[in-house]
Structure formats: C-alpha cells, structure tokens
Amino acid sequence: MLHIVNKSATERSTLDSCLRLATKGSAVLLIEDAVYAATKGSAAAAKIQAAQADLKIYALGPDLAARGMAGRVLDGVNVVDYGGFVDLVAEHSNCQSWL
C-alpha cells in the first residue's frame, strides 16, 4: 500500500497516525507541507529515521525545492518527481491519502 501524507508533522498528527497504521513493507510518500518531516534537524526526523526500518519513505522533490528544503533531505529518504509519484501509485495495489 502507498500512504500519502500532505500535512506538516509539527502542525498535525497525520504523520504519526500514518506511521502507526502502515503495514511493514508499505511505502509512505510525503508531499506538500509533509516534506518538512523528511529534512535534517526537523522535529519529525527521528520518527522518519525509525520508520525506515519497516517502511520505504519517499518525498516529493518539487515540494522540497519549493520550500527551500531540497538540500536538507535525510539520508535514506528517496526523493521523487511527479513521474515518480505516478509510478508509486501505479506500483502499489492501493493508496491512501491521510487527509
């Protein structure tokens, strides 16, 4: 399953809920304001790093770049463009947007 998170982890609990309920081996794509969680020194960085043991974490490059965060991405987070976003949706049998 592909989980899509779009809210800042320091504003809402969306990322926490997603990480709590995502099955091992599933993918999490951070888009829009959720991309801040995937950056070095952010309050959510430790959560993302811990989650990498069981989940594949992706972040949308254009959203990182738009926020001045492109150079601060945590090691092990896969940065994808919109083409990669489309591929992730196609590759997984279902997807869930954590609104």
Add this chain to the structure above:
Amino acid sequence: MQFGILINEGPYNHQASDSAYLFARTAIEKGHKVPRVFFYHDGVNNSTNKSEPPQDDRNVTQRWSKLAEEHGIDLVVCVAAALRRGIKDDILAPGFRISGLGQLVEMGIQYDRLVTFGD
C-alpha cells in the same frame, strides 16, 4: 492504467488542486489515462468561470479546462456540494459538469486507482 482523482479543496487556499493537476498531467504524459476528476467539498470551487487570478499567477480553473479539452477528461462537480456553495451550471468553466456522488463511486469501482487530494 486508469486513475481517478478526487479533489476536496478549492483553488489558491490549498495546494490540493495544484498537486492533483500536476499528478494528472504527468500521469497522462506517462501514457496512463485520467478519465475523470471529481470535485467535492470546497473542491467544487475549482469549477467556476468567475475566477480572475492576477496576471502573474496560474489560473487553476483554466488549467483544468485545457487539460480536459486536450485529453478528454470528465470534470465532475458534486451537485450537493456545489449547490451548498452557490456553484450552478451557468457559471461552470468549459469541461466541467455538475452531477451526483455516484460518479465518484463509479471511479472507485471502474478505475485501477483512486487518488485523493485534500486538506
């Protein structure tokens, strides 16, 4: 592959409609199909031809109309949500039509994936 897209927020206030547009355009460029986009909640506000953003800003509604015309996308606005918010047939931008929630359910049944963009 066929993708259905659900948009739950209006233009400009949220990034949802922008993200959905870029996703849809890219999916089509990659050879997938986006037969329908469904607009719900405040997402119905994407459909009005009354929107006039400043010259240096993107025109969210016109962008959807153009993509729909070029690729035959059915832009469906939920009737109940639209009427609540004052959206009627006579102010719809090209390519948009008002219909029922059944059109959303059909996307889930008939297409390979349903991707939601919202708040």
Add this chain to the structure above:
Amino acid sequence: MSDMDMDDGSGVVKKFMFLNRKAPHGTVYALEGLEVVLITAAFDQDVSLVFTDDGVYQLMKGMDTKGIEVKDFSKTYRALEGYDIEKLYVDSTSLKARGLTEEDLIVDVTVLSDDEMKNLMAEQDVVISF
C-alpha cells in the same frame, strides 16, 4: 432491487473503506463524507467505515447542535444498518487517547487494535479519507 439501488453495469464489487479522521461540526468533512458512504452502499459495494483519530468524536452520544444552529447528523450513523452498512470499526488507540469507551458511542462498533486496523486497511481496494 430497491429504489435506492444503483448499478454501474460492471457487476464489480470492490472493498471500499471510508476513513473518518476528523471531528464533526468544526469542518464539513464528517457530514459530506457520510453522504458519500450512503451513495456507495447503494452501489452494492463492500463498505467499511472506520473511525480513527478525531473521527471517533463523530460517534459521540448525546450531541445537541441546537446552540450552534447546524444539522445534527449523528443520528444518521444509527440509520446505516438500514443501508446494509454494518462494518463499523473504531480504532482502540484513538478511543483511549480521548478518554472514551464503546459505551460513549451512539452505535455498535467493532473496536480494533493497531494490528487489526493495519490488516483491514491493507486489504482494501479503495480508501477514501475524510
């Protein structure tokens, strides 16, 4: 076939999950989300309704919306059975985090652990979150 039945002609039955994560009244998502649930049931799909995070507040007993002059749609949850929507699930972690128990809720639900929630979600064809 009742008058409510709709058919897209494909005969396909998919597993639809509606994931309710937001409290009622503060925003319109709970109310308009419920409208989608009712329509989906009319298409004879396999519908699960899940309440997690602040979504569990949608099911509180004893809501009285007169003072805020908005529609009290909480009774609709009790009518869901009449639409053959019988799979109502509540996330145990979210309930506990809000000091609530099943007794506080307006309808009978199945309370799920994190692992049960994970498995239920993973087996769905379509997940719509409101």
